[in-house]
Amino acid sequence: MSVLGLLLIGTPVTSLTQKAIAALILAYMVLAWAVFYGLSPFWTVVGTLSAAGFGLIAPSSWGLAGGISVLLWIGNRVWSDSLGGFAHRAMLAVSWTSIAIILESSGLLYPELSQASWTISGFLTGITGERELFGPMQIFFVGHCFVWFLWLTQGSLRLDQWRLLLVIVSSSLLAIATRQWLWLVWAVILVALLGDWNRGFRLPTSWKLGFAMVSAALLTITIYTVGRSVRSVGDRVGIVQGGLKTLDLPSPDRIEASQDAEFGALRMLLQVYGIRTQLIPEEFTSQDLRGCGVIIVINPTKEFSKGQQTLLERYVHEGGALLVLGDHTDIGGIMKPLNQLLRFTSMRFNFDSAIPTDSGWQWRGCLRGLLHPDFIGRNNQQLGISIGASLDCGMRSRVLVVGDHAWSDIGRPWFGTSRLGDMAYNKGEPFGGLVLVAEERFGSGVVQVWGDTSGFQDGSLTETHAQVVTVVRGLLNNRLPDGKFRWLVVHGVGMLAGVGFWLLAARPTAMLAGLLTLTIGYSVVQNRISKSVQASYTRGVAVLDASHAPSYPRSVPQKRITTLSETFLRRRLLLLRSEDFEATLEGQPEWWVIIAPTQRYSQQKVKRLLDYVNSGGCLLVVGGYDCFPALWELADAIGLKMLPEPYGAAHNSRIALPEWRASILAQIGSVSEQSDEAYDAEISFKESYSLFGENFVPLVTCWGSALIVQKRIGQGKVVWIGDSRFVLDENLGYQEHRNEKNIRFLLKILDESVEGNTRHP
Incomplete structure (x- = not known):
């Protein structure tokens, strides 16, 4: 039930409708938790009613969390036969809740890619009119699968070992297929459950060791497939000319504002950071792409020819990186060329504008960077996203930046060149979980797509220069110098994790504490290795x-x-x-x-x-x-x-x-x-x-x-x-x-x- 605990963190509690919904969710949470932990009927009723009351009167989400924690503590303390039993359940609840919050906030769970969560939460949002609840509802419905898995393994059904093994295998396969690491963590936890918590049977040591090794192998495969082992094909960055943009710098003599999107300073910026650049003609050939490790395509207004499309697909497949920057609502006719360019991926531009709920389109507290060294922990002062398109992404893609508190403002084809929507939320428009930046591996290469060009434009580079260079340099140097060394490191980490869970399987409290430490440590490491760049701050x-x-x-x-x-x-x-x-x-x-x-x-x-x-x-x-x-x-x-x-x-x-x-x-x-x-x-x-x-x-x-x-x-x-x-x-x-x-x-x-x-x- 820890996934439901996510609703307590960051959920706005302002209007009466929100308070009522919060009360129902909290009451359901306590009721389910009471059944799960075996609370007495008296404490179950008291806890459920008290939770509903807290939902109606609490001034903030932290007040809700504190109140529920006190109720659970009292209920468990009264019900528990011994301090050991209470400590076990308290550690279980705290560990699961903390792990779920960390994993979700790091982007290991992608509710924005689940059509079921969009359908259900979108329906409820349309009924209530409370747009701020969309994101938490997505987490709620997607997270339910983990709740029911826990019910099956810990509840009254008591699965036999073969059915439980089927659950473990399916979780591992889902982890590899969807690139959602939370599934793999879940599989490892279930392996540990086999050894001690499910009292229906016990596995011999050899079986547990085997499961630990299998888990380590699955962890290795997932880390490696999610990792960025792209073979370098060049040391320069090429920028394709043409389209809805200018690559010229402002005139030194004529003082006037440009009427086009300006990207002239982008080349200057990359050169300041020691990255060589070149301009690629709009009608490029294979010779023009030679020597480029990254190719940047910005707002194309005409489709690439069949030959050019083949060249780009082959370029990426053989290890190149393609950075695609687009904008909202098919402005200037860019949407068809962009989606035609991306046809070999599962990513597409939507005919919309992703609009945040804060004032001034600043995305304050509305977006987050997910689990990626170049994006985790980033805010919009670094990303520079303004009003751009949201992205439609398939399961092969990897979400990098998501708009938690934003809606998809559907465009109007008749509204001039911009084709903007009405800038207001209308019933039926998707809300929350909007994909703003994503990437996808193709062959040995990678394609990264941004739904907005603002952060790369001249007027934003003063603030966003470090992030822009981090992205480009990450695409240019996104591989370790020795692939064999990478394999050894990944295998070593996987084996250590598997053996660690095997050794701690008989001690559930220690295992959960270890898992929590591992998760927090991994999150800290991800932030520590978040790539930083150094510019040559000299002349110019x-x-x-x-x-x-x-x-x-x-x-x-x-x-x-x-x-x-x-x-x-x-x-x-x-x-x-x-x-x-x-x-x-x-x-x-x-x-x-x-x-x-x-x-x-x-x-x-x-x-x-x-x-x-x-x-x-x-x-x-x-x-x-x-x-x-x-x-x-x-x-x-x-x-x-x-x-x-x-x-x-x-x-x-x-x-x-x-x-x-x-x-x-x-x-x-x-x-x-x-x-x-x-x-x-x-x-x-x-x-x-x-x-x-x-x-x-x-x-x-x-x-x-x-x-x-x-x-x-x-x-x-x-x-x-x-x-x-x-x-x-x-x-x-x-x-x-x-x-x-x-x-x-x-x-x-x-x-x-x-x-x-x-x-x-």
């Missing part, structure tokens, strides 16, 4: 320092820094976010950017920043008086003072350097996008403050006070902007709008190198 890279809890950027569109990243790209600089202060600064990036930190920079870190600037680095600090306490040590070290009186939007701002002013204003094709004629400012601000200090050169002034200053220190320079919101999209422009004066001013700052020369793109 600007680092956004996120190590001191910056106030910005935020998820609200106006509070993002998409246009700032675009501005750096206009000078062929990648702006990459990093939380690792020491390691990143050690690489000597060309620019170090600090935006409105909330945590204080220590004197030691200030010294490191000054050493960086003295050795030729460029430091850009964006911070007003609101964040000055966190920057005080840095300001004091460079001799900067800031007055607390705000200048606000700085209506009379002027570019202070005559040559800069003439150059910037001469390039403006039209007046600034400020609609208010009374706003007489050459550079616009939001919350500006006055700056002054010895040897600082004013770059922008307002009513005689400097708002932006610059100072040479050693071989480098420091630029300080006295407005925490200056570089946000609300000030630089977002969507189709651009604040040309501000952008050209920032470009001027980036243009001038530390020696006084101009940095040409």
Whole structure:
């Protein structure tokens, strides 16, 4: 019944309908658990009614869990004949619940691939209208098979050994067929049950040893088939041209927003991380694919020819990796070419948009990365998923990212080029368990599919760069150097696990504790081996320092820094976010950017920043008086003072350097996008403050006070902007709008190198 315990963790308990459903589920849980453990009728009735009451009045899911735990403890304590019996049952309940929660949260159970769970839970969701319950309901119905297996082996039926062996074999076969490891763990547990818990018979030691070896072999096969032993066919990444995208970088001179999805920075990013890239023509031949270990296909708008399709299938079968990136609702006619490309797999794009339940399409708490070194434990700040298609996946595929709290918004074919749905949940639309990223092995190769391209686009790479490179590098280097060594390691682990269960089979409490330790240890190891990448933070890279809890950027569109990243790209600089202060600064990036930190920079870190600037680095600090306490040590070290009186939007701002002013204003094709004629400012601000200090050169002034200053220190320079919101999209422009004066001013700052020369793109 531990699978039902999953309903207590993370299930929202807000509306009356949800409380009623929670009460019924909890009452059913306690009733079934009471029958299973043999509680007396009195405690069964008390526990069931109390559980229903807790479901109605508990303010949170944790309150429900705590209340039920107390009831079970009292019931077991009163019913138990001895402390040993109670300890045995308590360990059994806690171990199973913990294991089930860990395995499910790690992605070892895929309810999103079970059509039965979709049908039943979708029907109940449609009746109640409570969308948040969809995901937990899926776990509930899929998990029932394990509950009934436990009933059969521990309950009144008392299966004989041959029928129980049939259950074990079927569980093992299901583990291999569906790639759901929970089935294999279940089979191993049943093997242990044969030795002690089922009092109807006992197996000799030789039988138990044999079962342990068989379990080890099955574990080995499953690990190996789920593993990624793909033979390398090249050391470069090829990006197929054409389709609904542009592979060009933003223009260094023409300040306007692009109308297409931009992926020009993707090549720059991979090269920064030491990965060689090449462009593959849309009408490619076998010669164009030669030397590529990974081929990336993004939003194709026309189907590949039969010959090209055959080439790609053969390429994957022989060990290549194919990364397919698509978008929602057949936008621009991409769905048919994408699904035609994937015809040799069981993965397809749905005609929908996967929409999270949180506001702003940020997927906060709505998705999770499953059991894969590149995805486990990842959140959407790293993945960068926005609005894309969900994926229809068969049993051969492996789910990598799933949307737990999201619905499938069916598209409308007549709704323009985008074909978007109505952005509202309608009865009958699938909810919860949406597959967002999946992969499938084919021959010696692998195909990985993303239903959304947002995380790979230029505007997202500042935040998602590490995850993007992790994915590409994982596909490029997803094999151990020696296949025989891999076999030895996998066999060794499988044999040790099998022998361990065999030795502990006669001690159920110790066996469960060992199984729990193994499961937790495996989960910890998976997180520890979660692949991390190191970039070469040198020339061509600007680092956004996120190590001191910056106030910005935020998820609200106006509070993002998409246009700032675009501005750096206009000078062929990648702006990459990093939380690792020491390691990143050690690489000597060309620019170090600090935006409105909330945590204080220590004197030691200030010294490191000054050493960086003295050795030729460029430091850009964006911070007003609101964040000055966190920057005080840095300001004091460079001799900067800031007055607390705000200048606000700085209506009379002027570019202070005559040559800069003439150059910037001469390039403006039209007046600034400020609609208010009374706003007489050459550079616009939001919350500006006055700056002054010895040897600082004013770059922008307002009513005689400097708002932006610059100072040479050693071989480098420091630029300080006295407005925490200056570089946000609300000030630089977002969507189709651009604040040309501000952008050209920032470009001027980036243009001038530390020696006084101009940095040409």
